[in-house]
Amino acid sequence: MVRAAILPAVGAPLEIREIVLPDPGPGQVRVRLAAAGVCHSDLSLTDGTMRVPVPAVLGHEGAGTVLAVGAGVTHVAPGDWVVLNWAPSCGECHHCRIGEVWLCVKALSGVGGVHAHDAEGVELHPGLNVAAFAEETVVAANCVLPAPAGIPLEEAALLGCAVLTGYGAVHHSARVRAGESVAVFGVGGVGLAALQAARIAGAGTVVAVDVSPAKEELALAAGATAFVRACDTTAREIRALTEGRGADVAVECVGRAETIRAAWESTRRGGRTTVVGIGGKDQRVEFHALEIFHFARTLSGCVYGNSDPARDLPVIAEHVRAGRLDLGSMVTDRIGLDGIPAAFEAMLAGKGGRSLVVF
Structure with a gap:
């Protein structure tokens, strides 16, 4: 048996219990987790913003060591370090065929399966395919990627979601160019990755925006050149920092x-806003027709940073090894499984960067 964080029902508190994992079957891999990041998407599962079958073992941003592999698995072996990939692409659907693997229609097909059982025999589902809030997990082979060499395994967990999403939002979705100005809304795990990615892209003015003034130090360390506390005048303040025009790019991580x-209003005429944050159906954004015409701004959604993990992890890893991207600086709290509920509360309160469950 291994310990895991279980969501018994939508809206219910997490329960830390022992679960029984099966041996890996054909095409499966068993992994001992080294660490798992606490992401806002996990919180979105608990409150029903994102829907998955329950009861479920949550957690999707993780890294660990392969313990065993099932028949047919050849790309990893026992003892290998791996990063979990919670949204594997099928390679066959329309989106995969045209290179938009982050929109794969089968990426979350595993969430309805039975991942494990609790001590009473109740079937448990994997919250976002990989069930990383557990000491060990069993996943499909396409849910593991070899961990990049030269990166501590605990920190490599962040590569599985926060870094791929934040880096991809800047480089793939917004396509930030050298010298452009960037505003990043929300200085959590993804926002901190986006700030570092903007610096790597060669952005000029980089403005971090957050409701908490305590985030300023984190933001400046990540590459922000200015910090603005979110308020009714945020867009005006960003324009003042960008020669009155507004930012070329805004990345919304809330x-x-x-x-x-506010992110859309903070950009210049012809500016680009990329929305990374996952909101509920009750969150309605309104525009009138004249402003859409007049400002000629672009507003686009961004899933998983529009990233292809197999392609992007080696690139990001090189930035880490070269010192251009600092994974450790994104982590503000190292916790155990029992600390996840408090990490959720801190996230709701806008406190800290990434919380990392260390096993």
């Missing part, structure tokens, strides 16, 4: 209607 609207 998922709230007012933040999306």
